Amino acid sequence: MDSDSCRITDIEEDCVSPSPTLEETFYILSKKNAVYRVKLSEKGLCMIKEVNGNVKTETIDLEDIIGCRCMRSKRFDQKCMWHPTSKKINSRVVDESSAADFDESDVSAYLYIYAYVLKKGKVKSKKRERIVVTLRFRTYDKYEDNMKQAQKWKVTVKYFMHTATVKTHPLCFFKSDQTGIENKVLFILNPKSGVGKARETFQNKVVPVLTEADVNYDLHVTRHAHDAQNVVRTQNMWQYMGGVVVVGGDGILYEVINGLMERPDWEALFAELKLGIIPCGSGNGLAKSISYAFNEPYDYSPILVSTLNVVRGHSALLDLVRVETENQVMFSFLSIGWGLISDVDIESERIRALGSQRFAMWTVGKVISEWSIWIENEPPIRPMNDKIKISFLNWIKWFKKIIEVFFFNFILLKTTKFIT
Numbered sequence: 066m067d068s069d070s071c072r073i074t075d076i077e078e079d080c081v082s083p084s085p086t087l088e089e090t091f092y093i094l095s096k097k098n099a100v101y102r103v104k105l106s107e108k109g110l111c112m113i114k115e116v117n118g119n120v121k122t123e124t125i126d127l128e129d130i131i132g133c134r135c136m137r138s139k140r141f142d143q144k145c146m147w148h149p150t151s152k153k154i155n156s157r158v159v160d161e162s163s164a165a166d167f168d169e170s171d172v173s174a175y176l177y178i179y180a181y182v183l184k185k186g187k188v189k190s191k192k193r194e195r196i197v198v199t200l201r202f203r204t205y206d207k208y209e210d211n212m213k214q215a216q217k218w219k220v221t222v223k224y225f226m227h228t229a230t231v232k233t234h235p236l237c238f239f240k241s242d243q244t245g246i247e248n249k250v251l252f253i254l255n256p257k258s259g260v261g262k263a264r265e266t267f268q269n270k271v272v273p274v275l276t277e278a279d280v281n282y283d284l285h286v287t288r289h290a291h292d293a294q295n296v297v298r299t300q301n302m303w304q305y306m307g308g309v310v311v312v313g314g315d316g317i318l319y320e321v322i323n324g325l326m327e328r329p330d331w332e333a334l335f336a337e338l339k340l341g342i343i344p345c346g347s348g349n350g351l352a353k354s355i356s357y358a359f360n361e362p363y364d365y366s367p368i369l370v371s372t373l374n375v376v377r378g379h380s381a382l383l384d385l386v387r388v389e390t391e392n393q394v395m396f397s398f399l400s401i402g403w404g405l406i407s408d409v410d411i412e413s414e415r416i417r418a419l420g421s422q423r424f425a426m427w428t429v430g431k432v433i434s435e436w437s438i439w440i441e442n443e444p445p446i447r448p449m450n451d452k453i454k455i456s457f458l459n460w461i462k463w464f465k466k467i468i469e470v471f472f473f474n475f476i477l478l479k480t481t482k483f484i485t
């Protein structure tokens with residue numbers, strides 16, 4: 066850490082307190098006679114754009130803002146001049162607490178505000194869209210003074226975000242402790258869930274949102290079945306008062322719930338600990354139900370919406386069902402299945418590569434094969450004409466063949482894609 070970043074830490078949030086409202090005028094560099102009057106209050110971030118006398122107002126709800134970061138200009142690297150990304154302002158600024166070489170000639174401090182606003186439309190076209198508001202502070206001649214301004218805005222945004230969440234969601238996920246430090250979250254990722262893409266999904270789609278929202282987290286990647294259950298049963302879960310979030314399907318959450326229920330301190334823990342889910346499984350029933358309960362557009366981007374549910378602290382109480390068999394006690398949260406439904410769930414593991422379609426495919430196959438066994442073994446009440454029976458069984462045989470060929474081609478296609 067160089068001397069500059071030490072000084073920045075000194076003027077950090079502890080000496081800047083939130084204001085009831087903040088207002089500032091910003092100029093748009095690319096347009097003459099264009100200004101933005103930006104006002105931050107408990108109602109939200111209001112931006113009034115004035116271009117040649119025309120006024121346009123846009124307000125971002127505090128509920129839609131997930132975080133903000135102070136940035137500083139990075140020293141321009143000559144070697145990278147040809148690089149196309151040099152066009153982006155984002156690549157020229159870095160987090161003010163990073164160890165990068167700063168551009169001493171630019172005394173501006175930048176505040177990046179990240180929001181995911183709801184684009185309303187017909188039910189199916191409703192979606193969350195990312196907006197980044199960049200405010201550049203350069204009133205003063207010294208970088209430290211400009212940064213202090215930016216910090217004031219940052220602290221105020223966070224303060225309003227917190228009060229807005231607590232007001233609408235008293236069971237809020239990321240409760241700050243008395244020191245104001247946000248609690249740590251444990252992410253448990255099942256790399257085998259769904260079609261086996263949970264790791265990439267987490268890295269590419271979830272981590273960027275967690276970074277924007279400044280979430281402090283640990284990640285555990287499961288190595289085998291029941292690993293998640295062992296982890297939550299044996300580890301000190303009191304260090305994860307930010308919550309436990311599974312990245313996978315309902316099965317991995319089932320393990321987490323049952324692992325927690327096996328602890329001696331389960332009752333006290335359940336009163337404090339929040340659970341969450343980022344849907345990377347095949348069925349994802351709970352993730353969909355959560356989004357439905359909060360009126361969020363799940364279908365357009367399930368991962369984004371569920372990650373936002375987690376970082377924005379959406380939570381609600383969930384009932385558990387205690388199921389007792391002759392030799393086992395288990396806790397269910399979504400559904401209890403037996404007979405054909407369970408057989409389909411377990412046996413269709415072989416065609417996991419098909420994603421959620423595996424359930425429908427296997428059900429069709431299973432019903433047909435059960436039916437053919439029944440027809441072969443149990444004569445119907447009204448005996449079936451032998452000729453009809455034989456042709457019916459032949460027809461089923463052919464159908465099974467077609468399904469087999471389909472699966473074979475599908476797996477071949479997947480393998481070829483993988484090899485190339």
Ligand SMILES: Nc1ncnc2c1ncn2[C@@H]1O[C@H](COP(=O)(O)OP(=O)(O)OP(=O)(O)O)[C@@H](O)[C@H]1O
Binds near residue numbers: 288312313314317
């Ligand atoms: N690393 C692993 N290797 C193999 N199996 C695992 C691993 N980690 C967890 N499992 C098992 O995988 C099972 C299924 O996981 P999960 O529920 O995440 O995915 P899914 O079955 O595709 O989704 P859904 O339950 O929504 O249909 C879990 O019950 C768990 O026991």
